[in-house]
Amino acid sequence: MQVVYSFGAVGAVMVAAAAGLVIGGSAWIAVVAYAGFAVFLAGFCYRVVQWAAAPVPFRVPTTCGQQTSLPWIKSAALENPSTTSGVLGRMGLEILLFRSLFRNSQAGLHEKRLILSEQKYLWLAALAFHWSMLVILVRHLRLFVEPVPALVVALARIDGFFQLGAPDFYVSDMVLACALAYLLLRRFRDPVVRYISQFSDYFALLALIGIAASGLSMRYVTRVDVVAVKQFALGLAAFHPVRPAALGAMFAVHLTLISVLAAYIPFSKLMHMGGVFLSPTRNLANNNRAKRHVNPWNYPVKTHSYAEWEDDFRAKLKAADIPLEADHATRASAD
Amino acid sequence: MPQELLRIEAKKPGGNWTDPAVQFRKGVFCYSAAAKNVRALDLPNPRDWQPFDADWKLPPDWKRILLEGMKERLEKYRSFRLFMDICVRCGACADKCHFYVGSGDPKNMPVVRAELMRSVYRRYFTLTGRIFGRLAGGRELTEDIVKEWFYYFYQCTECRRCSVFCPYGIDTAEITMIGRELLNLIGCNTNWVLEPAANCFRTGNHLGIQPHGFKDSLEFAADELEEITGIRVDVPINRKGAEILFVMPSADYFAEPHYYTLLGYMMLFHEIGLDFTFSAFASEGGNFGLFSSHELMKRLNAKVYEEAKRLGVKWILGGECGHMWRVLHQYMDTMNGPADFLEEPVSPITGTKFENARSTRMVHICEFTADLIHSGKLRLDASRNDRWRVTYHDSCNPARSMGLLEEPRYIIRNACHRFFEMPENTIREQTFCCGSGAGLGTDENLEMRLRGGFPRANAVKYVQEKHGVNLLACICAIDKATLPTLLEYWAPGVEVGGVHELLGNALVMRGEKPRTTDLRGEPLSAEVTHA
Amino acid sequence: MASSNDLVEQWFAQTLESFPDLSARFLAEEKDRFRNPVGHALHTSMAALLQEVLGNMDAGKIAPALDAIVRIRVVQDFTPGEAVGFVFLLRSIVRGSNPPRPAMIEARIDQLALMAFDQYMRCREQIAEIRANEIRRQTRARPALQRK
Structure with missing residues (x-):
C-alpha cells in the first residue's frame, strides 16, 4: 500500500510539473525551484538547530574495539577512539566509507563457493549511490558557475573517461542508476526490508529514480539544449531568472522533482545526511573516565545518604563491630 | 489430510508491525513491580496489577503524562531526538538482535523495536505525522501501544549490538531506556528491576x-x-x-x-x-x-x-x-x-x-x-x-x-x-x-x-x-x-x-x-x- | 525417487512456514551458522533425521538431531502440537517421492513423531528443573541470607 501511495505521489509531482510548464512556462519552474530550495534551506537549518539545541547529557559512544588503557595494550584508535583525532578518523570512515554498514558484510566460503552475503551488496550499493550522487552534483556545478571551476572540469573528464558515445558517457550515471535500481529492488524483494519500509522510504527512492531517469534522458536521449539550461541555471543562481528558449517537459519534470525532494528532506529520514554527523554513539571519544563529561541539566536527586543508612542500621553495625561515624542517631530512625 | 491441516494451523503470517496487539503468555514476560517496591522508591502509580490483566489501572491522564514525558526527553537527549529522526530503515540491524535471531518475532528486529516508539513520535511531534498520520508512519497512542511497549522494551537487553552495525550509530538501548523511563512515569515497571x-x-x-x-x-x-x-x-x-x-x-x-x-x-x-x-x-x-x-x-x-x-x-x-x-x-x-x-x-x-x-x-x-x-x-x-x-x-x-x-x-x-x-x-x-x-x-x-x-x-x-x-x-x-x-x-x-x-x-x-x-x-x- | 537432498529442502521449507514469512526467509537463506543458529540447527538436524528414516534408523543418531530441533521449538512461540508437528510434514513429502517400502517408512515417521513428543516433554521438564537450579544458585545459602 505504501508503495502505491509513493508511486502516486511521485506521479502526481511529475504531472504537476508538466501541467505547470504548460500553464506557467519556465517562470513556473523558477518558482518551484526557489520554493523547493527555500523550504529545504530553512527546514534543514531548523532541524539541525533543533538537534544541536538538544544537549548531550551523557557520553555514550558505542565502542567497537579495544579501549585505551594500559600503555602496553594496543588500543583501537579508530574503532574506539579516545582522542579527538581518533573521533575524526572514526567519523571520516563512517561518513566516507560507511564503516559500520561494512561490518555487516561477510564474505564467506560456503560449501566451497565464495558467497557475498546480501548485506555486502547493501554496503556496496549504498556507497555507490552516495558517491555517484556526489560526483553528479559536483558535475552539475558547471551549469551554475561561469567560468566552470577546474575541479569540476577535471572531475567530469575522469567521470567520462571511457569516452563512449556522444556525448561522453559518464560512469557515475551508470553507477547511480544501478545502485538506485538495486536499492529499490531490495525494498521490494527482501521480505525483511519490505516489512519495515514505509511511504517515506519508497517516495525518496522513487523521486530519486525519477530525477535520474529524467536527467539521463535529457543527456542521452532527448538531448536538451545545454546552453539554454545553463543560461536558465545561471539566472536562477544569480536570482535573476531569465526566460530561456523552451526547455522541454523533461527538464520541468527533472527540476520539479528535485525541488520537491529537496523540500521533503527536512521532513523525512533524508535528514540523515545532517544527522550522521551528530550521532552521540559515534562522534564522542571514549575517554569517559579520563575527562569528565558535563550534563547541563544535571539536577540533585533524592538519595539514601550514609548518615541515614547508619541510623537505620546502627544497632546491627555496632553488634557486627563495623566502625561508625556517630554513636547515636543523628535523626529519627526509620528502622 | 491431517498433515495439511496442521500446516495451515501453524502458518504464522508476518502481519504488519503497526498492529500493537501482544499476547502475554507465561514464560515470556516479567511480572509487574510490587506496590511496596514502587512506593519504597517514591515512583508513580503503585498498585496491584499484572501484564496479563486486561485493565492495567493506568492513571486517568496516562496519555498526557507519556506525551509530556516524551517531549521533555526529546529536548533533553540529543540521542533520543536524533534516533527518532534519522533511521533510513536499511535493515542492517535486523538480524543483529539475539532476540530476533532466537525467536523469529519481527518486532524484535531493532529497527522495528525502535519504530514502536518512532511511530508515536511521528504522530505527535512531527509536522508530517500530525497532518498525514498513518501515511507518514504515525500511530495513535493507545493503551494497546502501552502494552506493546512494555512487552518489547522489556524484551531488549540494552546490549547495543545493533548499534555497532548501524550506519548512524542508532542505539536501541537509548530508545529502550527512554521507553522504560516513560513507562515508569505511569507505573508500568517490572518487579525484577524494582525490587533489587x-x-x-x-x-x-x-x-x-x-x-x-x-x-x-x-x-x-x-x-x-x-x-x-x-x-x-x-x-x-x-x-x-x-x-x-x-x-x-x-x-x-x-x-x-x-x-x-x-x-x-x-x-x-x-x-x-x-x-x-x-x-x-x-x-x-x-x-x-x-x-x-x-x-x-x-x-x-x-x-x-x-x-x-x-x-x-x-x-x-x-x-x-x-x-x-x-x-x-x-x-x-x-x-x-x-x-x-x-x-x-x-x-x-x-x-x-x-x-x-x-x-x-x-x-x-x-x-x-x-x-x-x-x-x-x-x-x-x-x-x-x-x-x-x-x-x-x-x-x-x-x-x-x-x-x-x-x-x-x-x-x-x-x-x-x-x-x-x-x-x-x-x-x-x-x-x-x-x-x-x-x-x-x-x-x-x-x-x-x-x-x-x-x-x-x-x-x-x-x-x-x-x-x-x-x-x-x-x-x-x-x-x-x-x-x-x-x-x-x-x-x-x-x-x-x-x-x-x-x-x-x-x-x-x-x-x-x-x-x-x-x-x-x-x-x-x-x-x-x-x- | 527424488534425491534425499531435495526431500530435506522440501521438509525444511515446509517447517519454516510455521514462522512469520520474513523470518522464514531469513532462517532459510542466511547460511552463517552463528548469524542464523536456528536455521542452521533445523537444516542440519533435518538432513540427519531424513537420512536415518530412509536408512538405518539408528537411535544414536536420531536422538541428538531430534533434540536439537525440538529443544529450539519448545521455547519458541509454538503450541506443543506445532512444536513437534514438523515430523508429520515428512509423511507427504516422502510419500510424494515414491520410496521403496513406503509402509516401513511411514511407520518410522510415526515412531519419530512419538520420539519427538517424548523429547518435547523432557525439554519441558528440564526447563522446570533449570529454573529451580537457578533460584538455588542465586540464593546460595551464604550467611548473609540466613541473618535478615
Whole structure:
C-alpha cells in the first residue's frame, strides 16, 4: 500500500510539473525551484538547530574495539577512539566509507563457493549511490558557475573517461542508476526490508529514480539544449531568472522533482545526511573516565545518604563491630 | 489430510508491525513491580496489577503524562531526538538482535523495536505525522501501544549490538531506556528491576542484605579461603584511611558461581598486600536504576562517591560486572562527580598510573590485575586450572560501552593453559548477549531468555564440540547468574566462572599450604598437587 | 525417487512456514551458522533425521538431531502440537517421492513423531528443573541470607 501511495505521489509531482510548464512556462519552474530550495534551506537549518539545541547529557559512544588503557595494550584508535583525532578518523570512515554498514558484510566460503552475503551488496550499493550522487552534483556545478571551476572540469573528464558515445558517457550515471535500481529492488524483494519500509522510504527512492531517469534522458536521449539550461541555471543562481528558449517537459519534470525532494528532506529520514554527523554513539571519544563529561541539566536527586543508612542500621553495625561515624542517631530512625 | 491441516494451523503470517496487539503468555514476560517496591522508591502509580490483566489501572491522564514525558526527553537527549529522526530503515540491524535471531518475532528486529516508539513520535511531534498520520508512519497512542511497549522494551537487553552495525550509530538501548523511563512515569515497571533497586536504596545492595549479613558473608569467605590455602585473609569493612575502596556487584558474595570470583579478589588483595576496604554501605556496584530511569540510576549510584569521600580513600577499584561498569564508565562521573576529593589512581604495587581513569578515579579490576601480571608481581601456576578448557564471553557492556577486551584475555592466558576463542562474529564488539541483561533475568521470563540466549549458547556449543571447552569465563554478574541456566539447557557440560576465579586458582600465595582443591572445592589433579 | 537432498529442502521449507514469512526467509537463506543458529540447527538436524528414516534408523543418531530441533521449538512461540508437528510434514513429502517400502517408512515417521513428543516433554521438564537450579544458585545459602 505504501508503495502505491509513493508511486502516486511521485506521479502526481511529475504531472504537476508538466501541467505547470504548460500553464506557467519556465517562470513556473523558477518558482518551484526557489520554493523547493527555500523550504529545504530553512527546514534543514531548523532541524539541525533543533538537534544541536538538544544537549548531550551523557557520553555514550558505542565502542567497537579495544579501549585505551594500559600503555602496553594496543588500543583501537579508530574503532574506539579516545582522542579527538581518533573521533575524526572514526567519523571520516563512517561518513566516507560507511564503516559500520561494512561490518555487516561477510564474505564467506560456503560449501566451497565464495558467497557475498546480501548485506555486502547493501554496503556496496549504498556507497555507490552516495558517491555517484556526489560526483553528479559536483558535475552539475558547471551549469551554475561561469567560468566552470577546474575541479569540476577535471572531475567530469575522469567521470567520462571511457569516452563512449556522444556525448561522453559518464560512469557515475551508470553507477547511480544501478545502485538506485538495486536499492529499490531490495525494498521490494527482501521480505525483511519490505516489512519495515514505509511511504517515506519508497517516495525518496522513487523521486530519486525519477530525477535520474529524467536527467539521463535529457543527456542521452532527448538531448536538451545545454546552453539554454545553463543560461536558465545561471539566472536562477544569480536570482535573476531569465526566460530561456523552451526547455522541454523533461527538464520541468527533472527540476520539479528535485525541488520537491529537496523540500521533503527536512521532513523525512533524508535528514540523515545532517544527522550522521551528530550521532552521540559515534562522534564522542571514549575517554569517559579520563575527562569528565558535563550534563547541563544535571539536577540533585533524592538519595539514601550514609548518615541515614547508619541510623537505620546502627544497632546491627555496632553488634557486627563495623566502625561508625556517630554513636547515636543523628535523626529519627526509620528502622 | 491431517498433515495439511496442521500446516495451515501453524502458518504464522508476518502481519504488519503497526498492529500493537501482544499476547502475554507465561514464560515470556516479567511480572509487574510490587506496590511496596514502587512506593519504597517514591515512583508513580503503585498498585496491584499484572501484564496479563486486561485493565492495567493506568492513571486517568496516562496519555498526557507519556506525551509530556516524551517531549521533555526529546529536548533533553540529543540521542533520543536524533534516533527518532534519522533511521533510513536499511535493515542492517535486523538480524543483529539475539532476540530476533532466537525467536523469529519481527518486532524484535531493532529497527522495528525502535519504530514502536518512532511511530508515536511521528504522530505527535512531527509536522508530517500530525497532518498525514498513518501515511507518514504515525500511530495513535493507545493503551494497546502501552502494552506493546512494555512487552518489547522489556524484551531488549540494552546490549547495543545493533548499534555497532548501524550506519548512524542508532542505539536501541537509548530508545529502550527512554521507553522504560516513560513507562515508569505511569507505573508500568517490572518487579525484577524494582525490587533489587528498592533493596539497594535501603540497605545498599540488591538482595537487601544488611551490614552484619554482609560482614558474615565476607568472613565466611575468609574461612573458606583459609581451608583452601591455609592463609587467613583480612576482611576490612568501612575502614577509614584505606588507600582504595573496593566495590563489587553484590552477587559476588551471595550467589554461585560469582562467589568463587570473590575468593579470587580476596586472595589477590592479600597476596599483594593491598591497603583497601570493602564497604557495607556501598555494598553494591550493580545498578538496576540503569534498567529503569536515568534518575533512579543516579540515585543508586550516588553512594559510591559518597562512601569514597567519607572513608577518605585515594581511589576506587571495581569488581567484575557488566552493567555496573556501564554506569561507572559512562555515567557516574557525569551524574555524581566530579570526584575531586579522590586522587588520580596509581597502582600502589607497580606504580602504574591509570591515565584512562584520571577523572572518574575508578579502575576496573581487570585493568588492575593485568598490570600486576604484566609487571611480574604475581606468581601464577596455570596448571592449577588444567581441568578447564576455557572460552571467554565478552559481556555486552564492557565490550560495547568500554572496550575492555584485552585485559581479561591477558589474565586468562596467564592463569590457564587452554584458552579457545569463540567464532569472531560472536565475540568482542560483536559479542552475543546472554539474553538476560537489563533486568530480564528473572525465572518467570525463562523461555524468552532461552530464546535470546540461543545465539550465544550456540557459539559456546560450537567450541565445546570443537575444542572440548568446559568453562565459559566472563566478567559480568548477570552472566554468572544466568548463563549457567542457559548452558544447562543449550550446552550442558559447560560451566561458568569469573576471570578472577581462574586467577585465584592459579595464584601462588606466599606461605600457602599445598593446594589440594581449586576454589570450587574440586580436587586438583594429582600431578599438579605434587608438582 | 527424488534425491534425499531435495526431500530435506522440501521438509525444511515446509517447517519454516510455521514462522512469520520474513523470518522464514531469513532462517532459510542466511547460511552463517552463528548469524542464523536456528536455521542452521533445523537444516542440519533435518538432513540427519531424513537420512536415518530412509536408512538405518539408528537411535544414536536420531536422538541428538531430534533434540536439537525440538529443544529450539519448545521455547519458541509454538503450541506443543506445532512444536513437534514438523515430523508429520515428512509423511507427504516422502510419500510424494515414491520410496521403496513406503509402509516401513511411514511407520518410522510415526515412531519419530512419538520420539519427538517424548523429547518435547523432557525439554519441558528440564526447563522446570533449570529454573529451580537457578533460584538455588542465586540464593546460595551464604550467611548473609540466613541473618535478615
